[in-house]
Amino acid sequence: MTDGESCEGDDMSVEAPLSHGQLFSWREVERYPEGWLTEANLASTWDMRGLSVEQAYGLLRRLVDRHEALRTTYHAGDGGRPVQRVHEAVELPIELVDRVIEDPSEHERTKEELVALPFAMSGDLNWRGRMVASGGAPVYLSLTFSHLIVDLWSIHHLHDQFKALVADPRAVAAMGPAPRELARRQREESWRPRQESSERYWRGVLDDGLMDVLPTLPARVERNRLELTLHSRALGGWAAEAGKRHGVTAPAVVMALLAAGLARHLDTDRVTMSLMSSNRFAPEDQHNVGTMNQLIPFVTGVDMRATLAEHIKRLHWTSAKSYRHSCYDFDQVAAMAAAHGERPEHGCWMNHLFRAWFNYIQVDRRPSDPHDPSPAELAWSPLAQQYGQAFRVRVEVRGGRTSVLMLADPEVLPAEAMTDMMRTLAVGVQLAVSDPGRALKDLWSAGAAPPPSLFPPEPPATVTPA
Structure with a gap:
C-alpha cells in the first residue's frame, strides 16, 4: 500500500481552501528542484517499549482521528491555487518491521532512510512511519512528516499527546483550531x-x-x-x-x-x-x-x-x-x-x-x-x-x-x-x-581569538563549490 492509495475509496472527504500557513508551505516546497524535495521532511522517533503492536496502532489511530492534518491531502485547484481535502478516515501509513536489534543506535539509520524518501505534493498523506519490533514487541517508531502538513511545533504536540495516551488511554488534549477552520477564519470579515x-x-x-x-x-x-x-x-x-x-x-x-x-x-x-x-x-x-x-x-x-x-x-x-x-x-x-x-x-x-x-x-x-x-x-x-x-x-x-x-x-x-x-x-x-x-x-579588532569551545583554532580550509 502506498500513501496515495491509503485515501482511495474514501468518499467522505471535505474540500477547502488552504490556510495562510499551508499556502506558504506549498509555495515554498513547489520551488524545490526535483532532487531536493526531501528538504521538506521532518523526522521524529518515538519510544514504543512496553506497548503491544495492537496498543501502539490503536493509540496512533486516536491521534489520526483527533487531528485533521494527519488525514489531509492537497490537490491542484483553479488558477494554480491548491486546495486541501480532509478525509474522514485513512489507513495508517505505517509499516511494521520485526527484526533483531543489535545496534542501540539503529533508529538513527531508520530515520535517515525514511527522511530520504520524498513525498508527492499532491494526493499524498505527506507522512509515513516504520514501527520496528523485536520478537513481536514494538521498540520504536520512526516517523517522517512533510512540512506541507505540520511544523516542528506540531510534531512536539503529537508526541506529547501520544505519551499522554500511553499513560492513560482516556487522556484528552487541549486542541486548537484545525487548518481547515483557520482557513475559514482567515477569509472572514473579522480577519x-x-x-x-x-x-x-x-x-x-x-x-x-x-x-x-x-x-x-x-x-x-x-x-x-x-x-x-x-x-x-x-x-x-x-x-x-x-x-x-x-x-x-x-x-x-x-x-x-x-x-x-x-x-x-x-x-x-x-x-x-x-x-x-x-x-x-x-x-x-x-x-x-x-x-x-x-x-x-x-x-x-x-x-x-x-x-x-x-x-x-x-x-x-x-x-x-x-x-x-x-x-x-x-x-x-x-x-x-x-x-x-x-x-x-x-x-x-x-x-x-x-x-x-x-x-x-x-x-x-x-x-x-x-x-x-x-x-x-x-x-x-x-x-x-x-x-x-x-x-x-x-x-x-x-x-x-x-x-x-x-x-x-x-x-x-x-x-x-x-x-x-x-x-x-x-x-x-x-x-x-x-x-x-x-x-x-x-x-x-578585538584581538583575542575566541576559545576553542566556540570556534576551532584551525578552521578547515576554504572550498570551491562543486
Missing part, C-alpha cells in the same frame, strides 16, 4: 483588520527596499552554493546569557551578530533579514497541529559605531515588531509586490521576497552550558543546497549543542567571508556578556 495591517507592513518593507545585491533564482533552478556549519556546545549558553543581560532572546543575539557580519561583507549599512515565525502567539493557536510557519522580512540599519548592546537591542525590537504581521496570504503579497514595481524576471516570489533568512529552532528543552569545554567544530558540507535564497542561516539547538548552518552564494559571500562571519559570531556572543559597551566595529 480583515489583520490582513490590512499586514499589507501596510509589507508596503513599508517594499518601500524600504530589499537587498538588491543578493541575486535571486527561478523556481527549481540549481546553482552552486557553499554551506558551512559551526557546532558548539558553549555557543548557545553564551547567547542565552547575553540575552538575559540585554533583555532579549538568545536567537536575537545570534541574528544580530550575523546581520552585522553580513553588513560588513556586503559593504552596506542596511540589511534585510527574513525571520521564520511560528504564528502561535495567540492562546488559541498554541495547540494547533498543522503547518503555520511563515517568513517575515524586516529592514534595519547597522551602525558600526553603535555599541554591541545598542545593536543587539535594535535588531531584537525591530524584528519583534515584524512578528505582528507574519500571518498573511502569500499570493496576495506577491501580487502587491508586482504592483509595487518589484518584477523578478524569473517570477519566483518565494526567492525574491526572502533573499536572506534566519531561523532558530530549539529542538528540545535541554539548556546549553556556556562553560562546556567541548571543542567547537567547523565543517563544509560536501554538497550544499543548490537552490533558493542567496543567503540563509538555520540555527538548531539539540541536546545542549548549537549548530549554525550558513548557506551562501559564493558570488555574494565567498568562503573566507563565511568563515569570518562564524568567527565574528563566536567573538560576539562572549563580548555581548563581558563587554557590551564595545563598538560593533570592534568585533573585527
